[in-house]
Amino acid sequence: GQNIDQPTEMTATEGAIVQINCTYQTSGFNGLFWYQQHAGEAPTFLSYNVLDGLEEKGRFSSFLSRSKGYSYLLLKELQMKDSASYLCAVLDSNYQLIWGAGTKLIIKP
Amino acid sequence: GAVVSQHPSWVICKSGTSVKIECRSLDFQATTMFWYRQFPKQSLMLMATSNEGSKATYEQGVEKDKFLINHASLTLSTLTVTSAHPEDSSFYICSAGTGNIEQFFGPGTRLTVL
Numbered sequence: 001g002q003n004i005d006q007p008t009e010m011t012a013t014e015g016a017i018v019q020i021n022c023t024y025q026t027s028g029f030n031g032l033f034w035y036q037q038h039a040g041e042a043p044t045f046l047s048y049n050v051l052d053g054l055e056e057k058g059r060f061s062s063f064l065s066r067s068k069g070y071s072y073l074l075l076k077e078l079q080m081k082d083s084a085s086y087l088c089a090v091l092d093s094n095y096q097l098i099w100g101a102g103t104k105l106i107i108k109p
Numbered sequence: 110g111a112v113v114s115q116h117p118s119w120v121i122c123k124s125g126t127s128v129k130i131e132c133r134s135l136d137f138q139a140t141t142m143f144w145y146r147q148f149p150k151q152s153l154m155l156m157a158t159s160n161e162g163s164k165a166t167y168e169q170g171v172e173k174d175k176f177l178i179n180h181a182s183l184t185l186s187t188l189t190v191t192s193a194h195p196e197d198s199s200f201y202i203c204s205a206g207t208g209n210i211e212q213f214f215g216p217g218t219r220l221t222v223l
Contacts, residue, residue, distance in 0.1 A: 040200070041217065042202045042216050045213075050210075097155070099153045099155075
Protein backbone atom coordinates (compact mmCIF):
# COMPACT_ATOMS: atom_id res chain seq x y z
CA GLY A 1 0.00 0.00 0.00
CA GLN A 2 0.91 3.64 -0.13
CA ASN A 3 2.05 5.35 3.01
CA ILE A 4 3.25 8.76 4.09
CA ASP A 5 4.63 9.17 7.61
CA GLN A 6 5.29 12.39 9.43
CA PRO A 7 5.26 13.28 13.14
CA THR A 8 1.88 14.20 14.56
CA GLU A 9 3.01 17.23 16.50
CA MET A 10 6.15 19.27 17.14
CA THR A 11 6.90 22.20 19.40
CA ALA A 12 9.55 24.85 18.82
CA THR A 13 10.55 28.25 20.13
CA GLU A 14 10.13 31.56 18.32
CA GLY A 15 13.33 32.46 16.49
CA ALA A 16 14.61 28.88 16.45
CA ILE A 17 14.92 26.30 13.66
CA VAL A 18 12.74 23.23 13.24
CA GLN A 19 12.94 20.28 10.86
CA ILE A 20 9.81 18.32 9.96
CA ASN A 21 10.52 14.90 8.48
CA CYS A 22 8.46 12.91 6.03
CA THR A 23 9.03 9.36 4.82
CA TYR A 24 7.06 7.81 2.03
CA GLN A 25 6.34 4.51 0.32
CA THR A 26 4.32 4.98 -2.83
CA SER A 27 3.68 3.31 -6.14
CA GLY A 28 5.89 5.49 -8.26
CA PHE A 29 7.13 8.98 -7.61
CA ASN A 30 6.55 12.17 -9.52
CA GLY A 31 7.49 14.65 -6.86
CA LEU A 32 6.87 15.63 -3.27
CA PHE A 33 4.99 18.66 -2.03
CA TRP A 34 4.96 20.49 1.26
CA TYR A 35 1.87 22.51 2.15
CA GLN A 36 1.08 24.73 5.11
CA GLN A 37 -2.42 24.65 6.53
CA HIS A 38 -3.71 26.96 9.22
CA ALA A 39 -6.69 25.74 11.22
CA GLY A 40 -9.92 26.04 9.28
CA GLU A 41 -8.19 27.08 6.08
CA ALA A 42 -7.18 25.32 2.90
CA PRO A 43 -3.56 24.24 2.33
CA THR A 44 -1.15 26.70 0.77
CA PHE A 45 1.77 25.58 -1.38
CA LEU A 46 5.25 25.77 0.12
CA SER A 47 7.53 23.65 -2.04
CA TYR A 48 7.86 20.97 -4.67
CA ASN A 49 10.86 18.61 -4.97
CA VAL A 50 11.32 16.08 -7.72
CA LEU A 51 15.12 15.83 -7.75
CA ASP A 52 17.40 14.96 -4.85
CA GLY A 53 18.80 17.81 -2.87
CA LEU A 54 17.92 20.94 -1.00
CA GLU A 55 15.63 23.68 -2.31
CA GLU A 56 15.82 26.92 -0.40
CA LYS A 57 13.08 29.53 -0.46
CA GLY A 58 13.50 32.27 2.09
CA ARG A 59 13.07 30.99 5.62
CA PHE A 60 11.79 27.64 4.34
CA SER A 61 13.89 24.89 2.74
CA SER A 62 12.88 21.44 1.56
CA PHE A 63 15.12 18.42 1.08
CA LEU A 64 14.52 15.23 -0.86
CA SER A 65 16.27 11.86 -1.03
CA ARG A 66 14.44 9.59 -3.46
CA SER A 67 16.62 6.57 -2.68
CA LYS A 68 15.66 6.82 0.99
CA GLY A 69 12.04 7.82 0.42
CA TYR A 70 12.67 10.77 2.68
CA SER A 71 12.08 14.48 2.76
CA TYR A 72 12.25 17.23 5.32
CA LEU A 73 10.97 20.76 5.61
CA LEU A 74 13.29 23.14 7.43
CA LEU A 75 11.87 26.32 8.93
CA LYS A 76 14.32 28.97 10.14
CA GLU A 77 13.83 32.06 12.28
CA LEU A 78 10.49 30.77 13.44
CA GLN A 79 7.68 33.25 13.84
CA MET A 80 4.44 32.84 15.76
CA LYS A 81 2.53 32.91 12.46
CA ASP A 82 4.34 29.70 11.47
CA SER A 83 2.13 27.82 13.93
CA ALA A 84 0.16 25.58 11.57
CA SER A 85 -0.06 22.07 10.24
CA TYR A 86 2.48 21.08 7.61
CA LEU A 87 1.37 18.49 5.10
CA CYS A 88 3.66 16.27 3.09
CA ALA A 89 2.16 14.89 -0.14
CA VAL A 90 3.63 12.66 -2.83
CA LEU A 91 2.56 12.55 -6.47
CA ASP A 92 2.44 8.87 -7.38
CA SER A 93 2.84 7.14 -10.74
CA ASN A 94 -0.78 8.00 -11.64
CA TYR A 95 -0.15 11.65 -10.80
CA GLN A 96 -2.43 11.30 -7.80
CA LEU A 97 -1.50 13.15 -4.62
CA ILE A 98 -1.01 10.89 -1.62
CA TRP A 99 -1.28 12.93 1.57
CA GLY A 100 0.37 12.55 4.93
CA ALA A 101 -1.70 13.22 8.04
CA GLY A 102 0.15 16.45 8.68
CA THR A 103 2.43 17.70 11.44
CA LYS A 104 0.99 20.25 13.82
CA LEU A 105 3.72 22.75 14.64
CA ILE A 106 3.32 24.74 17.84
CA ILE A 107 5.51 27.82 18.26
CA LYS A 108 6.12 29.09 21.78
CA PRO A 109 7.38 32.58 22.62
CA GLY B 110 -2.61 34.46 -10.33
CA ALA B 111 -4.04 30.93 -9.91
CA VAL B 112 -6.85 31.87 -7.55
CA VAL B 113 -9.57 29.37 -6.68
CA SER B 114 -12.73 30.40 -4.87
CA GLN B 115 -15.34 28.33 -3.09
CA HIS B 116 -18.87 29.25 -2.17
CA PRO B 117 -20.25 29.13 0.41
CA SER B 118 -17.40 29.30 2.91
CA TRP B 119 -19.60 27.73 5.53
CA VAL B 120 -23.08 26.25 5.60
CA ILE B 121 -25.38 24.81 8.23
CA CYS B 122 -28.25 22.63 7.07
CA LYS B 123 -30.83 20.23 8.41
CA SER B 124 -30.44 16.51 8.06
CA GLY B 125 -31.99 15.23 4.84
CA THR B 126 -31.46 18.37 2.81
CA SER B 127 -29.05 18.83 -0.09
CA VAL B 128 -26.18 21.29 -0.20
CA LYS B 129 -24.34 22.56 -3.25
CA ILE B 130 -20.77 23.82 -3.07
CA GLU B 131 -19.23 25.76 -5.95
CA CYS B 132 -15.58 25.81 -6.88
CA ARG B 133 -14.32 28.37 -9.38
CA SER B 134 -10.92 29.04 -10.90
CA LEU B 135 -10.93 32.82 -11.20
CA ASP B 136 -7.98 33.61 -13.43
CA PHE B 137 -7.15 30.39 -15.22
CA GLN B 138 -8.81 27.47 -16.94
CA ALA B 139 -8.79 24.32 -14.88
CA THR B 140 -8.70 21.14 -16.90
CA THR B 141 -9.03 19.08 -13.76
CA MET B 142 -10.69 19.76 -10.44
CA PHE B 143 -10.33 17.75 -7.29
CA TRP B 144 -12.68 17.49 -4.34
CA TYR B 145 -11.31 16.68 -0.91
CA ARG B 146 -12.85 16.14 2.50
CA GLN B 147 -11.02 16.75 5.73
CA PHE B 148 -12.21 15.68 9.16
CA PRO B 149 -10.79 17.38 12.26
CA LYS B 150 -7.15 16.60 12.91
CA GLN B 151 -6.96 14.39 9.84
CA SER B 152 -5.35 14.87 6.47
CA LEU B 153 -7.10 15.58 3.22
CA MET B 154 -8.98 12.68 1.69
CA LEU B 155 -9.53 12.79 -2.03
CA MET B 156 -13.17 12.19 -2.88
CA ALA B 157 -13.19 12.54 -6.64
CA THR B 158 -11.41 13.93 -9.65
CA SER B 159 -13.31 15.62 -12.43
CA ASN B 160 -12.33 16.72 -15.89
CA GLU B 161 -14.32 19.33 -17.76
CA GLY B 162 -17.16 17.81 -19.72
CA SER B 163 -16.75 14.26 -18.47
CA LYS B 164 -17.96 12.22 -15.54
CA ALA B 165 -16.07 12.44 -12.29
CA THR B 166 -13.85 9.61 -11.10
CA TYR B 167 -14.71 8.73 -7.53
CA GLU B 168 -12.34 7.26 -4.98
CA GLN B 169 -13.13 3.93 -3.41
CA GLY B 170 -15.72 4.24 -0.68
CA VAL B 171 -17.16 7.54 -1.92
CA GLU B 172 -20.80 7.23 -2.98
CA LYS B 173 -21.24 8.89 -6.35
CA ASP B 174 -25.01 9.10 -5.92
CA LYS B 175 -24.60 10.95 -2.64
CA PHE B 176 -21.82 13.30 -3.72
CA LEU B 177 -22.80 14.62 -7.12
CA ILE B 178 -20.05 16.36 -9.01
CA ASN B 179 -20.56 18.49 -12.08
CA HIS B 180 -17.72 20.07 -14.03
CA ALA B 181 -19.60 21.92 -16.73
CA SER B 182 -16.91 24.42 -17.69
CA LEU B 183 -13.19 24.98 -17.38
CA THR B 184 -13.75 27.40 -14.52
CA LEU B 185 -16.56 25.84 -12.50
CA SER B 186 -17.14 22.58 -10.68
CA THR B 187 -19.90 21.87 -8.19
CA LEU B 188 -20.23 19.29 -5.44
CA THR B 189 -23.74 18.52 -4.22
CA VAL B 190 -24.11 16.61 -0.98
CA THR B 191 -27.51 14.97 -1.30
CA SER B 192 -29.62 14.00 1.69
CA ALA B 193 -26.95 15.23 4.05
CA HIS B 194 -26.56 13.61 7.46
CA PRO B 195 -24.57 14.69 10.52
CA GLU B 196 -21.74 12.34 9.59
CA ASP B 197 -21.28 14.34 6.39
CA SER B 198 -20.26 17.35 8.48
CA SER B 199 -16.72 18.12 7.40
CA PHE B 200 -14.42 20.60 5.71
CA TYR B 201 -14.74 20.27 1.94
CA ILE B 202 -11.89 21.62 -0.16
CA CYS B 203 -11.59 21.82 -3.91
CA SER B 204 -8.44 22.25 -5.91
CA ALA B 205 -7.85 22.98 -9.57
CA GLY B 206 -5.11 21.88 -11.90
CA THR B 207 -4.04 22.94 -15.34
CA GLY B 208 -2.40 19.71 -16.34
CA ASN B 209 0.86 20.66 -14.72
CA ILE B 210 2.04 19.27 -11.44
CA GLU B 211 0.63 21.84 -9.04
CA GLN B 212 -2.89 22.00 -7.68
CA PHE B 213 -4.34 25.29 -6.50
CA PHE B 214 -6.62 25.04 -3.51
CA GLY B 215 -9.81 26.84 -2.73
CA PRO B 216 -10.40 28.27 0.75
CA GLY B 217 -12.67 25.39 1.76
CA THR B 218 -16.30 25.05 2.81
CA ARG B 219 -17.24 24.02 6.31
CA LEU B 220 -20.43 21.98 6.28
CA THR B 221 -22.37 21.35 9.47
CA VAL B 222 -25.40 19.08 9.27
CA LEU B 223 -27.75 19.29 12.22
